Amino acid sequence: MTRALILIGGTVMGSGLLYVQAAQRLGLQPITLSSDPSRYDNFAAKGVEAIRIDTDDLDALISECSRLQKTYEIAGITSAADSFYETVGKLCRHFSLPGPNPDAVQQCCDKYTQRQLLAASGVPIPAYRLAANEAEVEGAAAEIGLPVILKPAAGSGSVGVRLCRSAKEIADHTMHLLRGSRSSPRILVEEFAEGRHYWADIMGSAAVAIGTLDFDRPPHFVYRGCAYPAALTDEEYEYISHVSLSCLRALGLGWGPTNVELRWTKRGPVVIEVNPRLAGSPGPQMVQLAYGVDLITAHIKLAIGEEWDLPRRHSHTVAARFLVADRDGTLNWIRGDSEAAALSGIAEVKFYVQPKTTIARKGDYRDCLGHVIAVSSSLPQAEAILQRGVDLIKWSITPQGAAVESSSSSN
Structure with a gap:
């Protein structure tokens, strides 16, 4: 009987496809269960069975997996996105498969509960308050002091996050969040922790790598670029690793992947977010290019109960730049990927969108049109190669109602 890996949901920035490809390399049949498979880039991958299903209906998922068991040996169940990870844990428990603790995932994905547990364990975090209406938001901001970060208490990809x-x-963004809430509104008001932004990639209870991350166009938090390894002293590396691993103990995590985002402030590393998953693409590709460590394959091996390890095979410097939409409208064309990919040192060029796509900037990950990755022996060299590649990429967006299209580079 063919062994299968069930993938719940998907991601629109590439990680879902990476999981599909890694599963196939391990001799597994990837089967994706999603409410809309056509949204994800793993939908068109060769040899993938894509099934449309309501991923919010646990009983329906159990029934579908039970049906698949008649044809396949289900070796494991996992996901590339934390929004489905609690469900993954429940399915794994039902079918007696290795998987994450769904209770730990649920409390981690609730940002307010996450803050409470981290604070109770002494993990350094920004000051925070929970609010449900405009008056409570204003009161919380007054207590914390400006500037503050406003964000929904649940979500990812910087959706709804604003400085x-x-x-x-504060009043304008509060109304925006309240209008967008489908249930009882829960808004997190946080101190703005100023300092260099880092993220730590963890598998199990081991800190694998620490990278840097920066953003484009404040007051929003749209990804601009990232790099590995972070320029840290041994002492700083150990400090960030210690704080990151303390999050696992506070939140009951430690099975599978975790991504911890921090800022190095005047009082040292402060935890901004803990995600019970790998970093989104291109994070896993960058770790593999930098160290030869395949986090996705390790995660799948863990999910199917096989032995895994994460030995470093080399050490390179890797930098990435996100291609960020500069205006709203209709994407007429985007090109230059072949020319950029042909440059020595460019490891990957990927577009997330196709021509004729409607561009409506949200101030979050959805504003990214693609990414470019460069590899070299030092950060200045990697960034120089990266810039040459990025300069070759152009696109054209026609603003809504405009008679003449306007072109833009990715700078």
Whole structure:
């Protein structure tokens, strides 16, 4: 009987496809269960069975997996996205498969509960308050002091996250969040922790790598670029690793992947977010290019109960740049990927969108049109190669109602 890996949901920035490809390299049949398979880049991958199903209906998922067991040996169940990871844990428990603790995942994905547990364990975090209406948000911001970060208490990819420096910005973004809430509103008001942004990649209870991350166009948090390894002293590396691993103990994590985002402030590393998953693409590709460590394959091996390890096979410097939309409208064309990929030192060029796509900037990960990755022996060299590659990529977006299209580079 063919062994299968069940993948719940998907990701639109590439990790889902990486999981599919890794499963196939391990001799597994990838089967994706998603409410809309056509949204994800793993939908068109060769040899993938894509099944449309309501991923919020646990009973329906159990029934579908039971049906698949008549044809396949289900070796494991996992996901590339934390929004499905609690469900993955419940399915794994039902079918007696290795998997994450769904209770730990649930409390980690609730940002307010996450903050409470981290604070109770002494993990350094920004000051925070939970609010449900405009008056509570204003009161929390006054207690914490401007500027503050406003964000939904649940979600990922910087969706709904905004830096507010004035009472008007707070009022405007609060109304935006309240209008977008489908249930009882829960808004997290946080101190703005200023400092260099880092993320730590963890598998099991081992810190594998630490990279840097920066953002484009404040007050929003749209990804601009990232790099491995972070320029840290041994002492700083150990400090960030210690704080990151302390998050696992506080939140009951430690099975499978975890991604911890931090800022190095005047009081040292402060935890901004803990995600019970791998970093999104291109994070896993960058770790593999930098160290020869395949985090996705290790995660799948863990999910199917096989032995895994993460030995470093080499050490390179890897830098990536996200291609960020500069205006709203219709994407007429985007090109230059072949020319950029042909440059020595460019490891990957990927577009997330196709021509004729409607571009409506949200101030989060959805504003990214693609990414470019460069590899070299030092960060200045990697960044120089990266810039040459990025300069070759152009696109054209026609603003809504405009008679003449306008072109833009990715700079």
